[in-house]
Amino acid sequence: MRIGELAEQAGTTTRTLRYYESRGLLPARRAENGYRTYDDSDLRLIQQIRTLQDFGFDLEETRPFVDCLRAGHPAGDACPASLAVYRRKLDELDALIDQLRSVRAEVGAHLTRAELQASAELPGGPAPRCELDWKDEDR
Amino acid sequence: MRIGELAEQAGTTTRTLRYYESRGLLPARRAENGYRTYDDSDLRLIQQIRTLQDFGFDLEETRPFVDCLRAGHPAGDACPASLAVYRRKLDELDALIDQLRSVRAEVGAHLTRAELQASAELPGGPAPRCELDWKDEDR
DNA sequence: CCTTGCCTTGACGCCGACGTCAAGGATTAC
DNA sequence: GTAATCCTTGACGTCGGCGTCAAGGCAAGG
Numbered sequence: 001m002r003i004g005e006l007a008e009q010a011g012t013t014t015r016t017l018r019y020y021e022s023r024g025l026l027p028a029r030r031a032e033n034g035y036r037t038y039d040d041s042d043l044r045l046i047q048q049i050r051t052l053q054d055f056g057f058d059l060e061e062t063r064p065f066v067d068c069l070r071a072g073h074p075a076g077d078a079c080p081a082s083l084a085v086y087r088r089k090l091d092e093l094d095a096l097i098d099q100l101r102s103v104r105a106e107v108g109a110h111l112t113r114a115e116l117q118a119s120a121e122l123p124g125g126p127a128p129r130c131e132l133d134w135k136d137e138d139r
Numbered sequence: 140m141r142i143g144e145l146a147e148q149a150g151t152t153t154r155t156l157r158y159y160e161s162r163g164l165l166p167a168r169r170a171e172n173g174y175r176t177y178d179d180s181d182l183r184l185i186q187q188i189r190t191l192q193d194f195g196f197d198l199e200e201t202r203p204f205v206d207c208l209r210a211g212h213p214a215g216d217a218c219p220a221s222l223a224v225y226r227r228k229l230d231e232l233d234a235l236i237d238q239l240r241s242v243r244a245e246v247g248a249h250l251t252r253a254e255l256q257a258s259a260e261l262p263g264g265p266a267p268r269c270e271l272d273w274k275d276e277d278r
Numbered sequence: 279c280c281t282t283g284c285c286t287t288g289a290c291g292c293c294g295a296c297g298t299c300a301a302g303g304a305t306t307a308c
Numbered sequence: 309g310t311a312a313t314c315c316t317t318g319a320c321g322t323c324g325g326c327g328t329c330a331a332g333g334c335a336a337g338g
Binding site: 143153174 | 285
């Protein structure tokens with residue numbers, strides 16, 4: 001299998017596969033004419049990488065999983081190094097989610113306060129209304 | 140007030156202020172010698188920008204707030220355009236948090252499954268154990 | 279007068295994961 | 309034979325928000 005076919009089967013591009021190779025994640029055999037040659041095991045490596053990338057893993061973080069698969073294990077997460085990445089990622093996700101919820105609460109409070117201000121000013125007579133153009137271009 | 144002093148008072152750098160100006164967010168008066176000149180109202184603009192950036196707003200998203208302040212309003216979120224940004228951001232945050240929680244659940248499930256596999260194999264005798272080096276360099 | 283320290287503009291560097299040419303060789307299709 | 313399609317390497321572009329020089333102007337203290 002050559003790079004174009006592999007890319008198509010994996011739902012990605014040849015550029016991406018060459019990039020993975022340049023990062024040392026996906027070394028390729030070469031045919032006599034210099035063309036890269038792959039087999040089904042390479043397809044599984046790519047699927048593992050893409051699954052993790054969909055979870056938001058950096059490319060570097062997928063390396064233990066890929067190494068694990070290439071070491072002959074049936075799953076990329078059969079090795080302790082992969083489990084460690086899982087655990088680290090869970091901690092990161094928990095921290096990030098907490099932070100985003102905190103931000104959400106703050107922004108929500110700001111919005112509520114600003115809306116109250118606006119509604120309090122409208123019936124109040126000469127309260128300074130906003131005169132800025134209000135176009136919905138950015139929606 | 141010159142750019143260095145303003146940067147210090149705002150807790151940022153001159154590079155950042157010049158960048159804001161290049162983006163049209165923070166236009167500066169000029170002294171006769173060409174030096175940028177600022178006053179306290181500029182400090183408030185920067186504080187508004189930094190508050191929103193801490194919330195994760197893009198620079199572009201702070202523009203309505205800055206325009207609103209420069210239009211003479213006491214708060215950057217006194218204008219409808221700013222409120223619209225708040226609402227859009229809340230939607231984005233909600234969507235992102237949901238997505239991250241979904242990812243967290245999936246990664247957690249993967250970890251649990253892999254841990255079960257590992258513990259099931261250890262007592263089973265010749266089960267293929269991972270032989271990859273396990274260094275904690277990346278912790 | 280000279281040094282020090284502020285200011286100016288301009289321009290390249292960074293990060294991650296590729297996209298997008300460019301120039302040329304190999305293979306396949308007709 | 310030749311055109312279309314694949315492959316190769318190399319290198320620059322993208323995006324945001326600045327960091328980090330570089331080369332030079334202006335101001336103030338000793």
